[in-house]
Every structure is written in structure tokens, then in C-alpha cells.
Amino acid sequence: MGDVSGRDAAALVAVRDRFAEWMFERALPFWADVGCDGTADSPACLGAQEYLTLAGVPALPAFKRVRVQARQLFVFSWAALRGWPLAAARADSLYRFLLRAYRPDGGWARLLTREGAVLDATAELYDLAFVVFALAWYARLPGPFSGEAASLARATLGWVCRTMALPDGGFRNCLPDDGQPRQQNPHMHLFEAVLALHGTTGDEGDLAMAHGLYALFLTRFQDPATGALGEYFGPDWHPAPGEQGEWTEPGHHFEWVWLLQAYSAQSGVQTHEQAARLYRFASAHGVEPRTGLVRDGVSRKGVVLRHSARLWAQGEGLRGVLAHAAADSLPLATSMATNLLDRYLSGCPQGTWIDQLDVNARPAAQRIPTSSLYHIVTAYDALDQAARGIGG
Template sequence: LPLWSTSGVDERHGGFHEALGFDGSPLMKPKRMRTQARQVYAFAVAKERGWTGPADRLIAHGIDFMTGKGRTARGGWVRTLNIDGSVADPTEDAYDHSCVLLALAHAHISGHADALRLGEETFAFLDAHLEDSRMTGFLETSDGEGERRSNPHMHLLEAFLAWHQATGERAYLRRAAQIIDLFRSHFFDPESWTLGEHFDDGWKPVAGEKGSWTEPGHHFEWASLLTDFAGRSGQTELTAFARKLYASAVANGLNRATGLSYGAVSRQGLPLDRVSRSWPQAEAVKAAIALDGTGGPDLKPEIEARVGRLFRWHIDPAPLGLWIDRIDERGRSLATDVPASIFYHLVCALTQYLDGTAGEGG
């Protein structure tokens, strides 16, 4: 937090830097809307968890840049900005809107005066321009082009749950329930206990390798979100789905040499992307924390082991405040920079871990 709240902030052009070098200096890369939103979210969550740094200033700094440079004429948000804040890619992308909504929910919790209004405007845009006309989820982009993916829906579920947390309004749970229905009917494969990523317009898996592509990191993320929704809605049977996703990711999605999650495996458990990134390891910690105490086995030893691996491979080898994002199957670093988009995964996983261990002593 001390590094990213200083070196990670673009005080000249606004917003946050997309990446830092291993010397802690900012890299001049285009600024993705998802990264700007995730930095706002991370600082808001840090404030909620007791961080005494300048969270309010950072939240306002990020939102001012996003609203001043990144809105579209229809009330949506652009995909990418240049370093100076000019628009690089005006595409209105569902994934980016999910990140903006998540950030605004926690900015609202943190007391930002405009977050609620901006959130309501973003929901209006989502409903008008990104919702599928058949009401079977959301389009990838507002032009309706391209295949359908489960991942933006996962992040929209995350955002809807955050808005329920922020406001207590059940309307956001109803939005979340629509994503849960898609999960049950299309995303989850009951035979392999896996979750598909790439679909056609009718929510059938696309042909070839992409149709078999599953990501252990997303299994972990869905497990956490399903457990959260089960607790908020009372649909406790969803915990069983969360356990199955977690179990299949652990059984088939880990590099046995390092203990780290692969990037992707097939539905049959064959590695498709052998690189281990930092964010799936953080999401594995969050999933184990979410599932621990829900009636299954004691996962506390596994939580400790996963935190240990995250530090051994991704955090400890890097300079203080940074991390090694990409590691090959033999445990060697592939990282050339430190992407800011990973910051929120690490902040959330480690604050949840610290919350869980507070009071245990030692």
C-alpha cells in the first residue's frame, strides 16, 4: 500500500499507472479502465479494513480521472485511455463496467459523495446497452459483437453483491440471482465439475480447445462468490457448487512441482496454459477462507499453505511492495514488470487472511 499509493499514482495526468518496473518506477503504458477502477476499489477496501493512509484522496483522485476522461456519450465507460487521459479505445465493455461498479460500491461505503449517483447511471447504461435482448446475461460489448464469456458475468456478480453490501437493497440480490441462474444452466458442467469460459450466442461451448478451456483461478473466484451469495440469499445449496469448483481446481488445476495454480486446464484436467500468475494464488486463498466453516473439512491448514506459496513464489522474491506476476512451470520468473491490475487481488486476499487470523496470537 505505501508504494502503490505513491509511486503508483499519476499525479501529472491523473489516475493510476498501469504498471511499475521492479525499481518501483512507473511504466508509460495505456491506462485500462478496469485498472483505474480496481485501484479505487483496493484503496476503498484498505480503508474499510483500517488502513490509515490517504484513502479518501486516492479514491477521489481515481474517480475524478475516470469520470473526467473515461465516460462515453451514452453514460458508459471507455475501455482504455492514453497516458495523458485521451481516449485510446472507446469500446463499452461489460468487463470494464463490472470493475467500475465494484469500485463505486466500495467508494460509496467509504463515503464518496458521487459514487451512488455514478453507480446508478452505470446500472442504467448496463440495462440499456449491455443486457442481452433475450435477457440471458450480458453482451461482451455494447455493439453485440464476438463470442460470449462467463468471466464478465462473474465480475458483474461480484459487483452486484458489493452493491447489496453497500446499500442493503434486495434489488441487487435479484440482479445477482440472474447471474446465478446462468451459472447453473450454462456455465457449470456437472460431469467434470468445471466452469466453461467461451460460449456461442446460444450459451453452448464454442468448438475446439477454447470450448474445453477452464481456468482454476476463476473456479476459486466463483467459489468465493457463490458462498457469499448463498449467505446473503439463503440459497445454501450453492455451497455444494462452490465446493465442487474448488475441488476440481485443486485436483486438476495445480502444478504439482510448485503447488501453484496453472493458467488454464482442459475439462479433462490437461494443462493448456502452464504459466502460474499471482492472482489465481490469491483467489485460492480467498476461496479457502470463504469455504472454511461452511460445514465441510477444516481448511485452515490449507489456507496457511496457500498463503505460504503466494509469498514464497510471488511476493518474497520481489522488492518490497511489488510481486512476481508470472512464473513458469519450473518455478522461474517470467515477469518483466508489475501490473497494477493484480493489486486488488492481493489486497483483498491478504486483508481477509489477516482478518481471519486476528486474535489467534503468534
Template sequence: MPHVPRSASQPEMTTLFASVQQHFQGVIVPLWQGPGWNADMALPYEALDAGHQPLPPQRYRAMACARQLYLFASLIGQVPGAEERGAALFRSLQRHFHDAEHGGWFYSIDPQGAPLDQRKDLYTHAFILFACAHYWEKVREPLVESVLNAALEVIARRFSTGDGLYEASLDRDWSSLGSGPLQNPLMHLAEAFLATLSVREDIAVERGLIELCTALQKRFIDTQHGVLMEKPLGAVDNWFEPGHQFEWYYLLESSALLRGSKLHASLERAFAFTEQLGVDQSSGAVQAMLDLGPDGGSRDATQRIWAQAEYLRALTLRPHSEAAVLRQLRALQEHFLHAGGWHECRDAHGAVSRRDMPSTTPYHLATCYSGLADYLR
């Protein structure tokens, strides 16, 4: 990982980071230990309102359960009750979402716990793999590793298209829905493969990760700018998202296996271009969606907290970035964190446009703060 020189701004950054970490463990995490937790279902509610009341549940998603499993696994040894909550989430993942008939995991269940959307999507399976890798690292229970292995097996056998890429979505019985590969699920699969490799040696996973990145370079990278498109090249109505560019950059730059790959070189080349088009340098706001081409520009200027977090995390791996890291950490605290939790979205003019707090967002803050902790170390 690149060496980061210390400077006069280091004490300020250390103090600021301590403040946002305290806010995370003292305000945000307790929301999901208390009002955000449905004890009857042993699942997190999908979202809380600004007054910390659960929004009336329409569904519970396996992906949200997995993200919270990662969250509490990451807090074992730091936050009281984290290990017990991790164990409950792991049991719920299997009890509520596992498809005993066809294998894999359902997308969602209804408020009473019956299967709702029974399709199998790569995004969900990637997060189950990601969460189980982190949870297994902490508890080393054989059952957790067996679920990790089951997720790897079903991803390789069911989702793989044989060319390094994977279908985004399949029907309950694994029949095709014609989805084809999409960037976002593939990114989280790469993240899950990296998490697996961080906890054990696995030649098949290593090979799958390299083949995935090779195929993404070929099928998703815009040759002019190096940005990673959301759909394969040539797809109708394509676009790219700055938040995903920064998220990919962090994954590639932080991996000794992937650093130096062609995909890494593309994202490295595209970094300044993405900043120029997608980040307001005065406020630090990251836009949601951008178009390429002759009429290129903003498609959606919404400012989402997850994209802010991913830009901040990516900056920790950039050379000579201390001023930018400090600026973005300030921007995250000032514009998105508040005494009762966080603002999920601001509109193009900076006004708060979503007041609910989804159970999936703490995952982004946890990974961001982990990157910041590494940077300051």
C-alpha cells in the same frame, strides 16, 4: 460462514499473516502512492518495472483506475492519504473515461488523455460498480451513489441479453459486436452485485444476481465435472481456469443469498477436481488454464499471483482447511512476494517469467487478505 476451529498452527498463521499484511501496506501500497502514480493525469501507471520505474505508458484503462479506487477505498482509516487518493481516483474515473455523448465508460485513453479504445465492455463497467459500492460505503457521498446507480442502469439497459446473461463487449454507441456472454466479466458483475447488496438493500440487484447465477448454471457449467467454463457450453475452443473456479467458489460460499444455489453446488462439487488437475500439491502452484475432454490437461501452466491469491482465499471457506491455508499462505509469501514488491508470474518450471508489477494486481491481494482477516477473526 463455516466455523473454523483453532489449532496449534493458529499462532504461526497469525504471525505469517501479519508479515504479509505489513509487506502489503509497507511495500506494495506505497508503490502506487509514489512511483506508480501519474500526478499530472491523476491516474495510476499501468505497471512498474522491477526497479519501481513506470513502464512507458501506452494507455490508461478505466478498469485499472476502478481497481485502484477499490484498493484505496479499502484502506481508508488504515493508510495515511487513502481517502484523498480515493477521491482523486473517483474524479479521474469520471473525468477521463465517462462518455458524455453515449453514456457509460470508455475502455481506455491514450497517454495524453484522449479516448483510445472507445468500446464499452462489461468487465470495466462491473469494476466501476464494484469500486463505487466499496467507496460509497466509506464516504457516503451522494455523487458516488449516483455514479453507482448510473453503472447499474447502463449494465441493465445496455448489456443485458434478457435471459439473465450479459454481452461481454459493445461498441461505443452500444451497437452489437457479437461478443456474446463470457465467464470472466460475468463473474466480476456477480462480485459487483454482491458489493452493492453489502452496502444497501436493492431488490432489482438481488433479482439480477439470482437470474445471472441461474443462467450461468444452465449455460456455462460442464455437467460431468461441475466446472465453470470460460465460454458458453458448445463454444469452439473452450477451457476452464482454476483461479476462476476458486474465485467463484469464494463469492458463492461467502454469500448467504447464493450459498445453496445450484451454481454453488456445482462449484462445491468441482473443487476437489480443480485442485487435483490445477494445483501442484508439493509447491502449491496454481496452473493458469486447463482443458476438459478426452485429451484434457494443462493448456497453460503459468503460475499467476492472482490465481494463487484466489485459491488461498477460497481455502479459508473450506472445512478442515487450516493446514492447507497455512501451506498456501507460505507459498504466496515464498514464491510471489519479495522485498521490492511481487512476482506477477512464474512459468511452468517456477522461474519468474514477468518482472513488471501491474497496477491491477493489488486488488487481488487486498481481497485475499480481507478473506484471511475474516478467517483468523
């Protein structure tokens, strides 16, 4: 991580310690209780809450997205591996609830009712990516279901390859096909899921899909002229017409920086040049200079399209900065982590968050989405690993 001064290292460790206190003393207890749906005896028997009101109370909509259930299965699997006492039991319950979305043909439904009945059987690539990701993490826990979870993750990837693959690379957004532009985002999360499965099993066969997804990133997703990361594409994998084709998200640039580092470490493929181009674009155009907040949207040419700042983009910014490993990474990472703690994880019910800030860095969220905890946990994990790496 370049030359690290004692003061910079101490500041990073201090903000990690603040973040750890929030995570293990406030957030996990809250989401293991209020954030779970069920009975007093089995708090997570009906899975995770979809979202909360701004008062920190379950909103109880009539649906539950499978991606949210999968993300929370990851959260509590991760927490169990960290030794947090209630996490393994919550993960077990979430796993059982998630299985209600498994379809007889090997796909997964995207929407359940609150009680777990299938509400929408559509198979969506974004959801399938998070199912594989969550199963890969859950398979790391000791217990009777770890082997089953890994096998189910592999089977799901096989189903995606058989039923959703496109002849010119990549995969459909969903089945039945909705006719919408092709998207970068679900492919990015599928890449993340495959890396997680390989990280669990160590089997080179589980890394196979990652090579094809990286090729798609090289040839289609990253703009060869600017280094920007496109989001929406036409049937030929060229940028979609109009504003959709111009739209990019700095948070995804930073997320890919981290993913490319992980892919390189697991595969031996050198990705530094591509990651550096992403990092330069996002840093130059996607970060508000005054506040250091990662913006929601800019064009391929770097024009700001949306000045607001979602929480998830700040977490991915932190991961990307730490993965970039430049000499100035520690001060910038400390600043980004402090932004998360002071601007997003404060001024709201304890253990929850403000999900979006407006152009003036004021709260703009209308709810507390459960799905954001995945981004917070992955950001904290990267911060903690960095702090441990410098002796903290």
C-alpha cells in the same frame, strides 16, 4: 471452519501478520507514491500507473485501461476503510480521474490517454463490472461523493441491462459487439460488483441482477458432467468450438467458490453443492501437487493445458480455500498465503510482485501490472477475516 487446532490457528495468524506488514508498510506506501501518476502536490491527479517495468519504474505507455483505474479506486477505498492514512485522498483523486471515462449516454469508455482523454470509447462488460465494483466500495467512505458513487453504480447497471443484455441470458462482451465468443469472466466480475453494491447499500433491489447471473452460472457456466467452469461459449451459450470451449481456469473456480458463499450469505440461496463441485475440480486438477501453486489452465476433463502460475490465481485459490471451510482449510490456506509471500511478493522491488511463474516455478513476468493489487488485497482481506475469526 471445521476443527481448528491451536497450532494451525497460530500458523494462520502468523502468516496473516507477515502479509499485513507487507501490505501496510510496503505495498500501500509504494503504490500511493510510485504507483500513482500526477504531480508532487497531487500524486494521483492523473490516476494510477498502468504498469511498471521489472525495475519498479512506471513504464508510461500511451494508454490507461479503465479497469485498472477502477481496481485501484477499490484498493484505496478498502485501505481507507482500514484506516490507512493516505488512502482516502488517493481514492478521491482516482475517483475524479475515473469519471473522465464516463460517457454522455451512461456507458464508460475502456481506454484513456495518460492524461485522461478518451482513447477508445468502446463499452466493455469487464470494465463496467469493475467500475460498479469500485464505485460500490468508494461509496462506503464518508464524504461528499459517497451518495453520488452509489447512484452512479446503479445507473451503470441500468445502462448495462438496457443496452448489452442478450435475449437468451447474460450480456454482450462489449459495445460495439466484437463478434468474439461469449465469456464467463466478465459475468463473474459483474456478479462480484452487484454483491459489493448490495453490501454497501443493503437494498434488496441492488441484489436483483445477482439472481440472474447465478442462474446463468447454474445453467450455462458450470459443466453438469464434471463441475468444471467453462470460459468461452458460442452464441447459444454452449461451449465454444475447439480449444476455447475446453479451456478452464482453476483460479476462476476458486473465485466462484468465494462468490457463491458471499451470495448465499447475502441472499439466503443455498449454493454449497455447486461451490463444492467447483472446489473439487480445481483442487484435483488445478493445483500442482509439489508446489501447491494454482495452475493457469486445464481442460474441462482436467488435462493440464498451461503449467504456468499467475499471481492472481494464487490469491483466488487462497480465498476459495478459506471460503470452502473444510477441516483442513487452515493448513492449506497458510501454505497458499506463504506461497504468495515467498514466491510472488519477494525477489522484486519492495512493495511489488512477480506476476507469473513458469512450469519450474521461476519468474516469467515481463512487467509489474498494477491490476494485480486488487487480487492481492482481496486475498489478504479474506485471510485477515479468517485470522480474526479464530481470535488472531
